Amino acid sequence: MRSGPVRPGFIEHMPKAELHLHLDGVPLGRAAYVSALRTERDFYDLAMAYFRKAASQCIRYAEVFFDPQAHTSRGVPFEAVIGGFHRARDDAFAELDVRAQLIMCFLRDMPAEDAMRTLEESLPYRDKIIGVGLDSDERDNPPIKFKDVFERARGEGYRLTMHCDVGQADSVDHIWQCLDDIGVERVDHGMNCIEDAALAVRMHDDLIGLTTCPISNRRTADGLKADELKLMLDYPLKVTVNSDDPAHFGGNLTENLTAVADAAHLCQSEVVRLMRNAFEIAWLPAADRDHYLAELAGYATQNALPCSRRSAGSPYPPAMAPTTRKGSVPPATSAGSGASGGSLLRSRSHA
Numbered sequence: 001m002r003s004g005p006v007r008p009g010f011i012e013h014m015p016k017a018e019l020h021l022h023l024d025g026v027p028l029g030r031a032a033y034v035s036a037l038r039t040e041r042d043f044y045d046l047a048m049a050y051f052r053k054a055a056s057q058c059i060r061y062a063e064v065f066f067d068p069q070a071h072t073s074r075g076v077p078f079e080a081v082i083g084g085f086h087r088a089r090d091d092a093f094a095e096l097d098v099r100a101q102l103i104m105c106f107l108r109d110m111p112a113e114d115a116m117r118t119l120e121e122s123l124p125y126r127d128k129i130i131g132v133g134l135d136s137d138e139r140d141n142p143p144i145k146f147k148d149v150f151e152r153a154r155g156e157g158y159r160l161t162m163h164c165d166v167g168q169a170d171s172v173d174h175i176w177q178c179l180d181d182i183g184v185e186r187v188d189h190g191m192n193c194i195e196d197a198a199l200a201v202r203m204h205d206d207l208i209g210l211t212t213c214p215i216s217n218r219r220t221a222d223g224l225k226a227d228e229l230k231l232m233l234d235y236p237l238k239v240t241v242n243s244d245d246p247a248h249f250g251g252n253l254t255e256n257l258t259a260v261a262d263a264a265h266l267c268q269s270e271v272v273r274l275m276r277n278a279f280e281i282a283w284l285p286a287a288d289r290d291h292y293l294a295e296l297a298g299y300a301t302q303n304a305l306p307c308s309r310r311s312a313g314s315p316y317p318p319a320m321a322p323t324t325r326k327g328s329v330p331p332a333t334s335a336g337s338g339a340s341g342g343s344l345l346r347s348r349s350h351a
């Protein structure tokens, strides 16, 4: 049941992009599930199942993660993994009109040398992989551990992203490392950036993309984090909504967008902005990006609905309100338009 000012069916039929989806379910340690994947055909079938679902949700473009180490470490040839996923990618475009690109993730709880070996193993398939990422257990496995691997990857022409999971002990430090030491273009999850005003400013100024996963947050953190997401959107940061691992968390992209729209009472125009962000930070050639953005803009115009959200005082949830100390509320003038950049986030206490 939707309570926010979004037309019924609007999210379902909106042309979409998804940038954070794990095809092989590796980061969550789904061992039994992963061990069943052995042949090129297994990887093909797995990816096609996702692409069919994506097509049914009007996902026009997807960048999807895979974790070769989870398979090569079991004796599965790299070629079987990339072969199956790449063939599915081609068929998804030809048969389903879903365009996709593959991002190879390294398992951060394995040694950096292993990641480097995997990177070298991927080079014959360089034209089938758009970028590299980093996932799995973040504790004691900071971005800096993989500095050399990512430097080499950049040299080989790969685009760079990394996970900084929600609520990790060193999440803010890890996001800084992603920017200063690695030079990523995007951060996967990365929601803790709003705890550090200077970091939020940097994310804003450098147009760093954020791929958040609300339904996944409900399982791995404490709730959807919809209010935090709204704050990031207002700031504005290049924040997007994604499904992470739908088979595990039980919600695809439509469900994730709907959950956030409901919880944060997003207007239709804000839902569109989330999706525009996704196409804008996608690793697409400019002409293709413009094509999808035009399709989205046309859809938004055709189904326009003025925002009927009533102003309820401060646009910020209590935890994010830019108070200095208890009780002192700032003058609430602009309703969520992010009038004065960094000041919105300046004094959040870590209490």
Ligand SMILES: [Zn+2]
Residues within 6 Å of the ligand: 020, 022, 027, 135, 163, 188, 244
């Ligand atoms: Zn993930």
